[in-house]
Amino acid sequence: MRIAVLYGGTSAERDVSLVSGRHVGLALVECGHEVLLVDPAGGDSPVGASEAAAAAAIDPDPPAIRHETGSAIAAIQGEAVQSADVVFVMLHGGTGEDGTVQGLLELAGKKYTGSGVFASALAMDKRAAKVVLSKVHVPTPTWQVVTFERALPPDARGGSPTFPSDADVDAATGAVTELGGYPIVVKPNDQGSTVGLTVVEDEERLLPAIKLAGEYSRHVLLETYIPGRELTVGVLGGEALPVVEIAPRSGIYDYESKYGKGMSEYTCPADLSALLSDQLKASALTTFAALGCRGYGRVDYRLSPAGKPFCLEANTVPGMTELSLVPMAAAAVGIGFGELVERIAQMALK
Numbered sequence: 001m002r003i004a005v006l007y008g009g010t011s012a013e014r015d016v017s018l019v020s021g022r023h024v025g026l027a028l029v030e031c032g033h034e035v036l037l038v039d040p041a042g043g044d045s046p047v048g049a050s051e052a053a054a055a056a057a058i059d060p061d062p063p064a065i066r067h068e069t070g071s072a073i074a075a076i077q078g079e080a081v082q083s084a085d086v087v088f089v090m091l092h093g094g095t096g097e098d099g100t101v102q103g104l105l106e107l108a109g110k111k112y113t114g115s116g117v118f119a120s121a122l123a124m125d126k127r128a129a130k131v132v133l134s135k136v137h138v139p140t141p142t143w144q145v146v147t148f149e150r151a152l153p154p155d156a157r158g159g160s161p162t163f164p165s166d167a168d169v170d171a172a173t174g175a176v177t178e179l180g181g182y183p184i185v186v187k188p189n190d191q192g193s194t195v196g197l198t199v200v201e202d203e204e205r206l207l208p209a210i211k212l213a214g215e216y217s218r219h220v221l222l223e224t225y226i227p228g229r230e231l232t233v234g235v236l237g238g239e240a241l242p243v244v245e246i247a248p249r250s251g252i253y254d255y256e257s258k259y260g261k262g263m264s265e266y267t268c269p270a271d272l273s274a275l276l277s278d279q280l281k282a283s284a285l286t287t288f289a290a291l292g293c294r295g296y297g298r299v300d301y302r303l304s305p306a307g308k309p310f311c312l313e314a315n316t317v318p319g320m321t322e323l324s325l326v327p328m329a330a331a332a333v334g335i336g337f338g339e340l341v342e343r344i345a346q347m348a349l350k
Contacts, residue, residue, distance in 0.1 A: 004084035008039030011094025020320035021090040040075035119292035144175040188217035226302035233284035240281035241329035245270035
């Protein structure tokens with residue numbers, strides 16, 4: 001099978017995507033496929049996966065977002081993608097995960113991995129996803145949205161609409177009060193990999209946290225902080241994988257804790273009762289179905305000290321690095337990395 005792996009791109013998760021794409025490409029080559037790696041932001045000359053010059057490590061700070069879509073259009077119109085039987089989407093964040101690239105692939109008539117246009121857009125918009133989850137009785141931390149357009153250039157103010165209930169920056173303190181006070185989580189409404197995330201302990205740190213998140217999104221999500229354990233559930237082909245527990249050394253599972261070696265400890269399967277494990281798996285499948293996701297992905301949770309899971313978000317293009325959680329969970333049930341990417345590609349083909 002001829003497979004084009006879309007990786008890299010222009011989002012704040014570019015570095016992660018480069019590593020993920022290289023791992024996927026090499027594994028697909030070992031499975032016997034003809035593979036081309038295509039970086040929309042790296043030129044129009046894809047290279048064989050076995051020769052890929054991709055990042056070997058991920059910087060502790062995410063790169064700046066490049067607000068452009070022309071490179072993605074050119075990549076999908078290029079020969080590598082047009083001649084592929086399947087396009088393996090490894091573009092984390094930005095246009096690669098918000099439905100934009102999926103829409104381009106639909107228009108091009110190409111089969112591609114992961115969720116479709118609507119589910120990708122819905123899962124990326126954390127506020128919209130929370131509204132859906134509340135309708136299917138999946139608990140999620142309470143939230144408020146602050147609109148913060150000043151941080152973005154005029155041509156980048158797309159994304160989800162502003163709601164009448166949104167607060168402005170000057171009203172952020174009141175929004176925190178409505179959420180029950182500090183600590184709260186402040187993060188961009190439509191980014192992944194905890195880019196721009198801050199756990200805010202007091203009012204003095206609130207505005208800097210909002211400004212940081214505002215560098216990545218016109219909408220900033222203020223969310224009630226749930227103390228407790230960090231858990232995640234991978235989904236593969238309609239089945240939930242074993243629960244993974246993450247214990248970051250810093251106490252906060254931020255960008256550096258996710259991608260720095262030795263910065264977090266992982267337990268899979270997580271040390272949970274069978275009842276709670278099944279509850280989390282069922283919740284992940286409900287979340288996936290409610291958002292319209294397909295193929296594979298990951299659903300993240302916080303488990304309160306009282307043992308109640310709160311869904312944080314669904315990831316439609318989860319990482320595929322050596323520290324990534326879906327491959328870790330798959331390995332726990334005997335699915336090696338090569339078999340995992342093969343299954344994902346075959347699901348897209350069918």
